[in-house]
Amino acid sequence: MSKELTAVLAAVVLSGLLSAAAVAAEKRPETEMEAAVDAAKKANVDLPSDLQLKYVWSLPLKAHIVDPGRVWIIGDYVVAVSRDRYLHLIRRADGVALWVVELEDMPMYDPVITSQALYVVVKNRVVAIHLTEGEVVWRLEPDFAVSSAPVVKEPDFYIGGWDKRLHALELRSTERVYYKSKIEEETLRSKRYYFFKSWHLTTKGHVSASPQEFENFIYFPSEDGHLYSISRDGDVRYAAATQGPIKSAATIRSDKAFVGSSDFSLYCFNRLTGSEIWHFPTGADVFAQPYVDKASNMVYCPSNNNGVFGVDERSGSMVWQIEDAEEILGVSKDVIYLGLRHNRLLAVEKTTGTALWISLLRGTRYFVMNHNNWSLAEKPEPAQVFLMLDGNVLCCLKELGRELGPVIEAKPAEAKKPAEGEKKPAEGEKKPAEPAKQPAGDAAAGGEGKS
DSSP, X not given: OOHHHHHHHHHHHHHHHHHHHHHHHHXXXXXXXXXXXXXXXXXXXXXXXXXXXXXXXXXXXXXXXXXXXXXXXXXXXXXXXXXXXXXXXXXXXXXOEEEEEEOSSOOSSOOEEOSSEEEEEETTEEEEEETTTOOEEEEEBOSSOBOSOOEEETTEEEEEETTTEEEEEEEEEEEEEEEOTTTOOEEEEEEEEEEEEEEEEEOSSOOOSOOEEETTEEEEEOXXXXXXXXXXXXXXXXXXXXXXXXOSOOEEETTEEEEEETTTEEEEXXXXXXXXXXXXXOSSOOOSOOEEETTTTEEEEEOTTSOEEEEETTTOOEEEEETTEEEEEEEOSSEEEEEETTTEEEEEETTTOOEEXXXXXXXEEEEEOOOOOGGGSSSOOOOEEEEEETTTEEEEEEOSSOOOOOOOOOOOOOOOOOOTTOOOOOXXXXXXXXXXXXXXXXXXXXXXXXX
């Protein structure tokens, strides 16, 4: 074979290889972030280049304007109520709008979702909406002024009242069957629902925060400054005292109960006895429910105009404070996402308070608070962050490809032997951590009451 022919064949082979490489490059699968960026562009969602979260979905609500405080993340769902009184139920995973129901008025308190229904208080009436069909099943008005969202353990409802009581109501129903008189053929059935009053407990202050249920006990705060623990039968176990009115819900985890008070403090009580374990001074009112992360032994506490604190769940000592933070937007295995003033999103290493990155989300109307309780999920997943964009578009962002694995509760490190000449700490004594700061229908009445 001549040299000229060899050179020609080599050139042909090289050209073919280069063409194949070019085709392979064109078919190269996009990275996770590139695919998310392309999807955001197709949805006309403009996100900053320094944002280290990926776009998941967006849902234009168009003329249904949704104001701040009218979007809730509840389990597998997103609930949004627009100014024109339409309630939207949206699937959290992919943003699919499941159904829309028109309400008589704006909800008075946060919605509640169970496996059967979505419950919302409108015009002092509890409204039950079928979870899958989106149809109103019943509307019932208690014989007292409702002051909180209910905690629901079907058929039982525990609801705060402006009469300073916690009311226990049982949902009951009667059914009528109509027949044709001659051939006795069933023609019509009608069901009537009503509340049966099981019991009530009187406190010395308004019950304005939602009750919580845990292991068949109800925990509810009162503006008389106490956190009450009461059985589902109405027997009081204890009333744990703080030094100011309590206006936010408690968080119950394992053997502890956490609640913020208007006395500028976050409290930790023994859940079984009500004895105080510790209290932490926040320097401002605590009107938001604390977030407890048992996997890292941390409690995250938003305070009124004084930032968000990371507190050691065991000792009650401050680990970090983000002074410019306003709300918790999501938590995952290693990171807590915080909403800062002026539409800034901050990612923080949750056990040290180290700022990982910050992004200014222009075009964002507001962030949506999300206490996702990742460590309680059977299959922990990457954190999601929700925001309402200009143009009334609800948007979901997500962490990039984080495999969280099984949840393992953090354990205290083994005690080390003190160095020579170092004083050995007394039993039970803990070395305080250095805080890290980062700037930046008709109801029927019946039953009995307890007071």
